Every structure is written in C-alpha cells, then in structure tokens.
Amino acid sequence: EADIYQTPRYLVIGTGKKITLECSQTMGHDKMYWYQQDPGMELHLIHYSYGVNSTEKGDLSSESTVSRIRTEHFPLTLESARPSHTSQYLCASSERLGTEAFFGQGTRLTVV
Amino acid sequence: LAKTTQPISMDSYEGQEVNITCSHNNIATNDYITWYQQFPSQGPRFIIQGYKTKVTNEVASLFIPADRKSSTLSLPRVSLSDTAVYYCLVGDSNSGYALNFGKGTSLLVTP
Secondary structure, three states, rough: OOOOOEOEEEEEEEEEEEEEEEEEEEEOOEEEEEOOOOOOEEEEEEEEOOOOOEEOOOOOOOOOEOOOOEEEEEEEEOOOHHHHHEEEEEEEEOOOOOOOEOOOEEEEEEEE | OOOEEEOEEEEEOOOOOOEEEEEOOOOOOOOOEEEEEEEOOOOOOEEEEEOOOEEEEEOOOOOOOOOOEEEEEEEOOHHHHOEEEEEEEEEEOHHHHHHHHHHHHOOOOOO
16 A cells, blocks of 8 residues: 555635645655546646655646645645635655656545 | 547446557657556556556556557456546656646446
C-alpha cells in the first residue's frame, strides 16, 4: 500500500472560509502533485512540485495555492472558498516525473 | 509533447479479454507509456509501464509495436471489479506531461 495520506477525506464549508487540504507522504518522493476532479469527469493537474521550495502550476488554472517546505508535506490552500471550488482534490507523489505515481484517497470538498 | 487518444468507453462481459488501444503519434524517443486504473471516488492506481515490445505483470499486458505510435493494454478474463476508467499516459522522467491523465477509457464489465 502507498504511504500517502490526505486529510480531511470530506469537508463541507461555507463560502468565504479559508481552508487547507493536507497531503503527506512517507516515501521520500521529491515529486508531488495536486489534481482536481469532478464526478465522472477528467482528472486535471492543478499544481506540482519538483522538491522542497519548488512549486509549479498545472494545466488547469486554479485559485488555490500550494507550498513545499518539507519533502513529505504538500498542502493546498484556498484563501476564500467558493461554491465553484466544490470538487474532489487528489494528491499524488512519485520518485521522478515519469515513474509510478501513488495517489492519496482524496478530499471531497463541498462549499455551500 | 506526446498527446494520447483512447476510446471514451468500452463494454465487455465477464470472462472476456479486453484490449484498450491508445494512440500516441508524437511519442518522443525517451517517452515511456504508462497505464493507470481509477475506480469511482478513488485516486488512480498504476497498472503497468513499458517502453517497447511487450510487458506483462500479474494484472495486465502491454503491447507496444515497433513504431511506438500506439499501445494496447490487455486485461485477461475481466471481472465485474475491473469496471473502472483506464488512462494512458506518455512522457519521460523530465516531462511534466508524464502525469497528464486526459479523459481515459471508461470500461464497463457486465455479467
């Protein structure tokens, strides 16, 4: 089993609130990723990191921000949640960009 | 940058062999081909990766012709639990596009 964890699994929050979705991995992987996926829809890369202090935006524009202060930790923050942010957020890590990626269980976010 | 094309959906009966083909006409010399499986409400799971010819593991086989412009994921004797979305990715260890999943192929297995 992959050692990558996301918390919380489910979150319902009011509009305008600031939230942070947590992602941690214990595999020592340098590469980490955040994806956004609506039910039955395509998986979109929104952020990725090559390593500590490295963050890049993915293909899908997102109002979220990420940080990578420690290798094992890659949190995603929404400063002011809106209903349009309602989605599933999946975190992943890999040893290198082209190698096997391990995914967390995801956080299903609902903004009301 | 390599771009992949795969069928949107496929149907199969239990016990049959399923072959899902992915086209990647612009594949680069250093690119690998990787397949993932995703069940509803879960993150994708790595199935198999290959560079050329044939790769087999306990779950699936991957066939890659000599020109590498396509690849075929073969699932032997599928069961209902193989109902999932299957993604074909192409890229190398230096390419951020190695982890762009696209729309995938939705496989439905029925009794």
